[in-house]
Amino acid sequence: MKRTGNFCHWYFFPTAALCCFLLISTFLWSTVAHAQDVTSIKGIVRSSKGELLSGVTVQVKGSKYITQTDRDGEYLINPVPVNITLSFSRLGYKTLTLDLGLLPMRENVQDVELVPEVQSLDEINITEKFSGSNFKIIEPDKFSAYPSASGSFENLIKNMPGVSANNELSSQYSVRGGNFDENLLYLNDIEIFRPLSVSKGQQESLGFVNPDMATHVKFSAGGFEARYGDKLSSVLDVRYSRPDSLSLEASASLLGSSATLKVPLKNSYILAGVRIKKNQDLLERQNLAGNYSSKFSDYQLLYRQNFTPKLNVSLFGNYNRGELNVVPGQRETEFGTSDEVLKLFVNYDGVETTEFKSAIGAVTFAYNFSNSASIKWISSITGIDEHENTDLLGWYTFDERDGLSPGNGGSLLGRGSQYDFAKNKLNTLIYNTELRSYKQYKKSFLELGIRLQHDQINDDIEEYIGLDSTAYSRPPSANWRYSDVITQQNDVTIRRINGFFQNTVSISPYLTFAVGVRANLNSFTRELLISPRFSLMYYPDNSDGLLLRFSAGSYSQAPYYRELRNFNGSINPNALSQQSYQLLSGIDRKFDGLGTRLKFSSEIYYKFLTRLTPYKTEDLKVRYFADQESKGYAAGVDLSLSGNFAKDLESTFRLSLMKTEEDIKDDWYFITGGSGLPNNIVRPGYLKRPSDQRVNLGILFQDRLLQNPTYKVHLNLLFASALPTGPSGSQRYEDVFKIPPYKRADIGFSKDFADPDSRKILPFIKKYFQSLSAHAEIFNLLNNKNTASYLWLKDVGAVQYAVPNYLTFRKFNFRIIARLKTR
Numbered sequence: 001m002k003r004t005g006n007f008c009h010w011y012f013f014p015t016a017a018l019c020c021f022l023l024i025s026t027f028l029w030s031t032v033a034h035a036q037d038v039t040s041i042k043g044i045v046r047s048s049k050g051e052l053l054s055g056v057t058v059q060v061k062g063s064k065y066i067t068q069t070d071r072d073g074e075y076l077i078n079p080v081p082v083n084i085t086l087s088f089s090r091l092g093y094k095t096l097t098l099d100l101g102l103l104p105m106r107e108n109v110q111d112v113e114l115v116p117e118v119q120s121l122d123e124i125n126i127t128e129k130f131s132g133s134n135f136k137i138i139e140p141d142k143f144s145a146y147p148s149a150s151g152s153f154e155n156l157i158k159n160m161p162g163v164s165a166n167n168e169l170s171s172q173y174s175v176r177g178g179n180f181d182e183n184l185l186y187l188n189d190i191e192i193f194r195p196l197s198v199s200k201g202q203q204e205s206l207g208f209v210n211p212d213m214a215t216h217v218k219f220s221a222g223g224f225e226a227r228y229g230d231k232l233s234s235v236l237d238v239r240y241s242r243p244d245s246l247s248l249e250a251s252a253s254l255l256g257s258s259a260t261l262k263v264p265l266k267n268s269y270i271l272a273g274v275r276i277k278k279n280q281d282l283l284e285r286q287n288l289a290g291n292y293s294s295k296f297s298d299y300q301l302l303y304r305q306n307f308t309p310k311l312n313v314s315l316f317g318n319y320n321r322g323e324l325n326v327v328p329g330q331r332e333t334e335f336g337t338s339d340e341v342l343k344l345f346v347n348y349d350g351v352e353t354t355e356f357k358s359a360i361g362a363v364t365f366a367y368n369f370s371n372s373a374s375i376k377w378i379s380s381i382t383g384i385d386e387h388e389n390t391d392l393l394g395w396y397t398f399d400e401r402d403g404l405s406p407g408n409g410g411s412l413l414g415r416g417s418q419y420d421f422a423k424n425k426l427n428t429l430i431y432n433t434e435l436r437s438y439k440q441y442k443k444s445f446l447e448l449g450i451r452l453q454h455d456q457i458n459d460d461i462e463e464y465i466g467l468d469s470t471a472y473s474r475p476p477s478a479n480w481r482y483s484d485v486i487t488q489q490n491d492v493t494i495r496r497i498n499g500f501f502q503n504t505v506s507i508s509p510y511l512t513f514a515v516g517v518r519a520n521l522n523s524f525t526r527e528l529l530i531s532p533r534f535s536l537m538y539y540p541d542n543s544d545g546l547l548l549r550f551s552a553g554s555y556s557q558a559p560y561y562r563e564l565r566n567f568n569g570s571i572n573p574n575a576l577s578q579q580s581y582q583l584l585s586g587i588d589r590k591f592d593g594l595g596t597r598l599k600f601s602s603e604i605y606y607k608f609l610t611r612l613t614p615y616k617t618e619d620l621k622v623r624y625f626a627d628q629e630s631k632g633y634a635a636g637v638d639l640s641l642s643g644n645f646a647k648d649l650e651s652t653f654r655l656s657l658m659k660t661e662e663d664i665k666d667d668w669y670f671i672t673g674g675s676g677l678p679n680n681i682v683r684p685g686y687l688k689r690p691s692d693q694r695v696n697l698g699i700l701f702q703d704r705l706l707q708n709p710t711y712k713v714h715l716n717l718l719f720a721s722a723l724p725t726g727p728s729g730s731q732r733y734e735d736v737f738k739i740p741p742y743k744r745a746d747i748g749f750s751k752d753f754a755d756p757d758s759r760k761i762l763p764f765i766k767k768y769f770q771s772l773s774a775h776a777e778i779f780n781l782l783n784n785k786n787t788a789s790y791l792w793l794k795d796v797g798a799v800q801y802a803v804p805n806y807l808t809f810r811k812f813n814f815r816i817i818a819r820l821k822t823r
Helices: 014-029 140-145 153-159 763-768
Strands: 039-047 057-060 067-069 074-080 083-089 098-103 107-108 112-114 136-138 183-187 214-218 234-239 247-253 256-264 270-277 289-308 311-336 338-367 373-402 412-441 443-467 480-508 511-522 528-538 545-558 576-591 596-612 615-618 622-623 631-644 647-663 670-671 680-682 686-689 695-704 711-720 724-725 737-739 742-753 771-777 787-794 798-807 811-820
Touching: 067 074, 067 631, 098 112, 140 771, 153 695, 153 711, 311 373, 311 798, 338 798, 412 737, 443 622, 480 737, 615 724, 631 695, 763 771
Parallel strands: 039 107, 039 112, 183 234
Antiparallel strands: 039 074, 057 067, 057 083, 083 098, 136 214, 214 234, 247 256, 247 811, 256 270, 270 289, 289 311, 311 338, 338 373, 373 412, 412 443, 443 480, 480 511, 511 528, 528 545, 545 576, 576 596, 596 631, 615 622, 631 647, 647 686, 647 695, 670 680, 695 711, 711 742, 724 737, 742 771, 771 811, 787 798
8 A cells, every 4th residue: 555645845855845944043143243263162061870861051251151051061162251250050950160361362171070969869860850841860881780681771761650661672662651652762852763673582683772882871761851752651862972091902702892982073073882692591491492593783883963153063972783593492381370281282393484674874963153142953864675575384282280299290282383473574774854943041942943854655565364273284184274364465655844943041949930832744644733832840948859740741642653554454545643641740859868979760641642542562573453532541640769878879769650541443243142132232332452561670779788889789570460461353342351460570780890899809800991890780580481472362262361471680791991001
């Protein structure tokens, strides 16, 4: 199916549109006339821990010259007198004042560090800092201490309040009742798109974020501002920025390796990173024995050049590839209860291959008209190729025995064969270009943006399942029956235009609010969607000890592609955009207790959901009922407590309670009446959504050995309650089965041999290494059998059974991380 639409004629001339927008922005905002540029000064403002600080007020004392640092922590004042007193101030940090004598008619550079008013918390910072919004700050350089089976930075997000986790192999996550398709990811204001066809965690490549290149990461579980795009659940905002000094870092483990190079130059800098992962050792411990061959790699490069004090250009490139070949041998799965043990045994013949490749190229032009007005032009192209090939025949027996004793007899419940065939290919090409303008006033900050996007998606689907439940035979034969037969080719083209306006106003030192609106139009649904958003931040005592937050807004998500595709592969031409109306209130409080400085955070939220597209989740595969529509809600509360219980090591405890349901429009089914009784029509009403995980509990505990504090322990505990599920292809009201609760314990031990607090440092290490750490890790410490999904089988009496597909079992890993000295 090919779907295009008539659109605004000027949309096809993006250059003309951008030029018009640039002229308007210049006319309205470039109001500062430069008479005589005596000199100029610029720099970067960081915290004492090296994180970039945005929103720092930089002012020349006794003059009108004032500006604020941008999202990269950078500031520029031009012109300024030669002899000045410069002050740097930000809420929660001590004001810094410098007396400077500058060189005339030259570009002067002054980088500074601000010290917090209260000693901040260190190490794996799942700490929420007051950023004047509903975002929580995560320090990426602390990821190295986090024990993670997948090796993806996104797994750290699963420790955040409001985030649900039930698959350690995947970097995908659901937030406050949403699904995997409802989360935004940005790098330096570039929206990142990921593959769509991943159906199992073992197929997934490395997550996008390279923690060794990142300098600043923010995460919002809802209530985010209008500057962020058009999805329903969350935003992960990542910044790659200028490094302090030349740096070379490398790591190696039993599951992969990585290397990162950071090169600061006079008027430019380079960041380059490579990551490799091979997880066949992890996969071979699953209940499906076979030959696993996996190759996952990720390459990223960022180059920024400052041509003048006002103009800079950034180039970003990324290539990500994941390949998994599985030649299964045998599968043996026991499940059931202690009184009724069920056993599935399968012999396989065939192969399953998946390959995902994505490439991203982006260029960003940034220009400062003055100290308080600037623009940014961002253009990117993303290409994604996804291939799934399955040619797999399995002969199975399904039986039961009484009790766990091996000597107990049993009975055969069924035997037969299943043939799985798939030859699917999905190609995605996305172009977009965006212009953003910024204007700083004395007590407000204006942002305006417009973006054009072109999506081209080509999907070739050929798949089916063959069943022979009577004997062992090879297809084709008279005994074989085929189901889930899909032969479909879809070519979908969608053009999109969206924009936003936002104003952040500081009414007083105690009160700040942000108000904005987004507009979205696309050629498929032809809807004009307007999304107003508002947030309020109140500091009752003008300090960072207590913060009250409130947010309200509308969020609209136009269909991308998966939401358009039915179970049979066809496209729904009448699809609509999903919408969410959100209310959120939160309290952040810092106080002294338990011998340390503690931070308590709480949020309560309610989301009214309308025009939803119902879906089912099978492991990581989200399949939509594209021709159905529902309304629903999600409501819950998130609580977290964090503090340093050992020197420079932060521990975090979080609890999330959530409920989400939906009512599918016009759904009903028959209940057959008894002898002489009429049939009854049942309308199911509100159903648990596939993401209805009522309880999520996470504990990240870190400590030091008393006798030798340079040895550290990092313990991560996760508990997530049961999820609703049902047979593949069944209707939503039939999802009355449950995936058991997810229970996970990972532990890591680390030692930095270059730690200044070490009793003895070898001369070789002291001379060449800034740090050299060893990490011993045990994944799934308690060896819990966590279920990813189910294989559905019927016995000879047509009774259906759910056979669990288990996730990974206990695994030991060892890592070495080295940071070389460069001076």
